[in-house]
Amino acid sequence: MTRENQLGDFLRARRDLVSPQEVGLPWHMSRRVKGLRRDEVALLAGVSTDYYTRLEQGRERHPSEQVLGAVARALRLDDSAAAHLFQLVQPAPRTAAAPVTTVSPELSCLMEHFLDLPACIVGPALDILAANRSGRQLFSGFARMDNQLRMLFLDPAGRRFYRDWERAARGMVSNLRAQAAPFPDDPRIAQVIGELSLRSPAFAQLWARYDVRPCTSDDKPLWHPQVGEMYLHYESFTVASAPGQRLLVYSAEPGTPSADALVLLRTLAEEPRSGHPARTAS
Structure with missing residues (x-):
């Protein structure tokens, strides 16, 4: 599981799952994407298209909690998916032990x-x-x-x-x-x-x-x-x-x-x- 740009991978995959109709945006037969475009997610989250693009591309690595919450709402993430989004940006300290593979x-x-x-x-x-x-x-x-x-x-x-x-x-x-x-x-x-x-x-x-x-x-x-x-x-x-x-x-x-x-x-x-x-x- 590479950590190269997991945030971008996650955001791209999740916006592909949201249709414009779900969020009240117009839909046209000529659309070339199956879900939301970057500019549409940016509009729904209240950020600029340039900022959201940098976030997806891994060039913006320190978004605020307010921005992450807005993106989570724009992408219709449930509680578990939203928590995962926050974890990708703000991972817990690497102090957890390795998984135990033997049963006591x-x-x-x-x-x-x-x-x-x-x-x-x-x-x-x-x-x-x-x-x-x-x-x-x-x-x-x-x-x-x-x-x-x-x-x-x-x-x-x-x-x-x-x-x-x-x-x-x-x-x-x-x-x-x-x-x-x-x-x-x-x-x-x-x-x-x-x-x-x-x-x-x-x-x-x-x-x-x-x-x-x-x-x-x-x-x-x-x-x-x-x-x-x-x-x-x-x-x-x-x-x-x-x-x-x-x-x-x-x-x-x-x-x-x-x-x-x-x-x-x-x-x-x-x-x-x-x-x-x-x-x-x-």
Whole structure:
């Protein structure tokens, strides 16, 4: 993830996503850009076109908070995207530790013996670092249980498992950008982004949008090859003792077919298995 002109890349990508109609500007068939022009963003933000051009080109590196707020409003950024914009201009001091890629024995024990719901630990590159038995069973339809992005974009099982694949893809890519932001020089994050950009046009297209949104909870329609359709809710918890790690826990509303499916999933997880289940990253 190069830091050369991330601000310019972000601004260009985000103005491409805003149509003139959304912001009350006239639209003409002869327009040669798919979103807003630089002069239109400048008009909406209350700055000169020259100033905004210098901002996008990386020649103006110290805009005020008032200007950044005006640009965020002009580009219709939500809270997460606006925070990312501010971070690009005013990055936090580089004192954060590198992401931790090993899961503590205590956390592994908690997942395995005190959580009967599917649970796993993921890193900032969305690598699955560990999972309990129910978690491994939940993802058993995949060839490998190693990285959430690779599983979704490169494993054919991804389009069967995620019933609303397009929504899942958008959410996971915007979550990656949010989780990776505190670790701009991490080689594993760069490796994952590079591999997927080369091997998955769908990922490359979504990554170029510069959507930024941490996914802390969500409801997902899923399909498992042994228990069928499930509608699961998941919560993401920060692991305070391990920078970059998050604990994901999947649940279902009590008394629903999805709750019954989770009971069956736990039963299957307890049974001895033949064959080769999905493997977590080492």
